[in-house]
Amino acid sequence: MAWDRNQMAARAAQELQDGWYVNLGIGIPTLVSNYIPEGMDVTLQSENGMLGMGAFPIDGEEDADLINAGKQTITELDRTSYFDSSTSFGMIRGGKIAMAILGAMEVAENGDLANWMIPGKLVKGMGGAMDLVAGVGRVVVVMDHASKHGDSKVLKECTLPLTGKNVVDRIITNLGVLDVVEGGLKIVECADGVTEDELRAATEATIV
Amino acid sequence: MKKIYGSAAEALEGVLHDGMLIAAGGFGLCGIPELLLNAIRDAGTKDLTFASNNAGVDDFGIGILLQTKQVKKMISSYVGENKEFMRQYLGGELELEFNPQGTLAERMRAGGAGIPGFYTKTGVGTVIAEGKEHKDFDGETYILERGIVADLAIVKAWKADDTGNLVFRKTARNFNPPAAMCGKICIAEVEEIVPRGSLGGDAIHLPGIYVHRIIQGDHEKRIEQRTVRTA
Numbered sequence: 442m443a444w445d446r447n448q449m450a451a452r453a454a455q456e457l458q459d460g461w462y463v464n465l466g467i468g469i470p471t472l473v474s475n476y477i478p479e480g481m482d483v484t485l486q487s488e489n490g491m492l493g494m495g496a497f498p499i500d501g502e503e504d505a506d507l508i509n510a511g512k513q514t515i516t517e518l519d520r521t522s523y524f525d526s527s528t529s530f531g532m533i534r535g536g537k538i539a540m541a542i543l544g545a546m547e548v549a550e551n552g553d554l555a556n557w558m559i560p561g562k563l564v565k566g567m568g569g570a571m572d573l574v575a576g577v578g579r580v581v582v583v584m585d586h587a588s589k590h591g592d593s594k595v596l597k598e599c600t601l602p603l604t605g606k607n608v609v610d611r612i613i614t615n616l617g618v619l620d621v622v623e624g625g626l627k628i629v630e631c632a633d634g635v636t637e638d639e640l641r642a643a644t645e646a647t648i649v
Numbered sequence: 650m651k652k653i654y655g656s657a658a659e660a661l662e663g664v665l666h667d668g669m670l671i672a673a674g675g676f677g678l679c680g681i682p683e684l685l686l687n688a689i690r691d692a693g694t695k696d697l698t699f700a701s702n703n704a705g706v707d708d709f710g711i712g713i714l715l716q717t718k719q720v721k722k723m724i725s726s727y728v729g730e731n732k733e734f735m736r737q738y739l740g741g742e743l744e745l746e747f748n749p750q751g752t753l754a755e756r757m758r759a760g761g762a763g764i765p766g767f768y769t770k771t772g773v774g775t776v777i778a779e780g781k782e783h784k785d786f787d788g789e790t791y792i793l794e795r796g797i798v799a800d801l802a803i804v805k806a807w808k809a810d811d812t813g814n815l816v817f818r819k820t821a822r823n824f825n826p827p828a829a830m831c832g833k834i835c836i837a838e839v840e841e842i843v844p845r846g847s848l849g850g851d852a853i854h855l856p857g858i859y860v861h862r863i864i865q866g867d868h869e870k871r872i873e874q875r876t877v878r879t880a
Contacts, residue, residue, distance in 0.1 A: 488751075490823050497876045499877060505871065512676075514872060523819055525825065526676070526751075526823050527751075527755055527757065527826070527827045530751025530755060534769065567726060568726050568750050571752075571772050575769075
């Protein structure tokens, strides 16, 4: 037993706080928007130049001038504001965005993050990921605990080129929640049906 | 001085030369100067370097200039969704300089604002930082990034008046203002040219001082990832 994608997103939504401006990455992090607690005031940033991102449009109401950072058509809200890319990354670099929730290929016990490049494979680019992890207040990674081959993605040291050094605060995987602390990772909680021993056994990184 | 031109080809007259650096607005296919890109293809200018967040898709945006082998180098943050780009890049025919997205936007803004370089935390400890000056401020390490000054900026806006004041629409603003600012010459293509005074001075997104030539035309405005919800 462990969490599925939606359960991971629901757990990540518990990281949100009232009044926060938040950036959600592509993949499971996008699903977090479905689990924002009722009555909580959270504003989603899309780094291509928008605060206050709404849901996908209904069929026929797509607008070519209104997309998210994944290039998908979206909608606006009554609170929405638009701005240019340098302003957008100014608020990211300037620490105005409280939290980013991102996917990852690897995370290390010192908070190093790799999520943009696999040497020898097709390189598409880092987009805004390096700016986000360097600038926002808190970085939460949501990913599967192990690769498709069953290898731990929570490592002593990243093997892939880094997106950022010492940038991750918390890791949410299908097996549980871990915090980056002095000397390694600390178990915050285990996923449903997962024991602490199982979580330790599945993790290459040092658990303190 | 008259800024309005009759067509993209007319607006580009006397501006293009082989080997030049062009800054282009747009994010994905949203807010790209599609008419000017078409006209640059028709002009056949070669060995171009583009500072542009993305490289379009195979048959739209900068992608059409890759098909005709007019591009020598891209300065971009993300170049997925383009097979011809990857073929040329992996074949060694095309240079690529990856910039983090915010660094690229700020390099353009800085270049246009007379700032030759700036320090940023973005990319410290990654391959992006290799070979760049590092400097500590208040206990944190930053790297030096250079401002970009382009020979030409090409941008897309929603509306312009005849003095070049621009208004953008929704997320189609994106890289257009910083790209416009960093060009020695900036050409803007717009959906509508409106009478002077009708935009309202408080509502201008980019003042006409940055815009030297304007054209009006019909835009395809292609959608890259049409995503809808079930109602």
